[in-house]
Amino acid sequence: MTHSSPALTQLLSHFTHAWHNNTFVKISLGNYQGELPNLKNLYGKRLNLKAGTRLSFTYRYKTRDEVKNYTFEEAVALINSLLVDGFQIATIQTTTNDFIFDYLPKGKTRLRTTPPTTKDPPTGAHDRTKQRSIAANGKSYLHHLGVTDANGNVLKDAQDKFKQINHFIELLRVELNALPPLDITRVVDMGSGKGYLTFALYDYLTNELSKSANVKGIEFRQELVDLCNNIAKQSDFKGLHFEAGKIEDSDCNDVNVVIALHACDTATDDALAKGIKAEAALIVAAPCCHKQIRRAIEKSKPPTAIDFITRHGIYLEREAEMITDSLRVLILEYFGYKCKAVEFIADAHTHKNVMLIAQKTKAERKPEVLEKINAAKAFFGIEQHYLEKLMRMQNCQL
């Protein structure tokens, strides 16, 4: 057993100072030469628990990790004993300096001080407490919409909705951040319903991204429009408004972001057509039912190499969904959009879990995409996709 050294005493003194001044970031111990079999490293970080602040140590063994939490006093004693008898090197990161303690030949020790690896103070939040784009507390609209209680706690039966709201923002975060400021001044949410996602989007754009966005929800159910307008007023969301009306009749010529989440059947196409016509910088749709294409395939019943699959109703439904949305993507691509289809919400909540995200590019119209659209329609016996019809009606020739 070796003994504590001045360098080690100094290290523990820096640790104590950093811990009490909230500048401690993390500690790591390495080069273990003690008696615990297979122990390799030890990593420690601050952890705020209900019981108080702890130092959470991860013991990294050859084939497994073990986590143990200690009070500050326990942690100091532990670090001391582990460095006296086992680990040969320790690094403590603080926001002001890093401190590196190690053993030299003949049992000598030293302490080096270097500039800090990070100047960001750690949050100390428990790993399991996920940082959300939209926080639950301090958001009166979430309370008025029935997602949280008055204290900002997410209600038990609104957990899925809260997750969906956040997932929606997280999926769009990159695209929204990438938009030039001028491109998010006019946002339209088509078929906004009770407005959960419309409110969250407005909140994120104005309060997180500090953009002066003007967001409009279009919804044909007057009672929902009135409810949402009241909540927007109570929340002092001056740039958020809801209008009663049909998507297909809405005037959207100058919009730059179009959202349509679970708007029924071809209402999604109405929204896409409005966005394409307006040359919106970003179009986001989570399609709902896909009846138009399903009916078209059922009617023509084309003999294809895959009709052994689609003779089952459930597979026909899934196929209709994929064909409807893939043709939507092709039509968007034809009009110069770069598209991706991603999972919106997990299957457990609803099977309507696809989101199409389309970003306008400067690309010219592409004849080869048109060929693909026509070949797909011919293969599946589809006369025309509803979105094509809408584009033709708007004199946007395909």
Ligand SMILES: C[S@@+](CC[C@H](N)C(=O)[O-])C[C@H]1O[C@@H](n2cnc3c(N)ncnc32)[C@H](O)[C@@H]1O
């Ligand atoms: C399933 S809800 C989705 C609401 C909201 N977008 C969301 O994801 O939480 C669809 C909403 O779209 C509205 N809607 C459907 N077709 C519409 C149309 N053609 N014009 C306006 N609103 C429409 C419905 O009244 C309904 O409130």
